[in-house]
Amino acid sequence: MDTSSPPVELEQEFFTQKQLCNLFGVSRVTIYDWMDRRGFPRPKVFSRMCRRWPVSDVRAWIDAQPNE
DSSP: OOOOOOOOOOOOOEEOHHHHHHHHTOOHHHHHHHHHHTOOOOOEEEETTEEEEEHHHHHHHHHHSOOO
């Protein structure tokens, strides 16, 4: 009898700043510039040292960008 559970795939809910920088190939400063100039979503602040961007907000922002 197999008592092992199938692997659980949980969709990531938040991006870290480092993940965003890697995803877009930009610096931390660029992310904050986009927030000021291009309507990039603001992070959720969980504590003074913990800020995360909701994946759904980032996806919506990407979808709203004009195709270049």
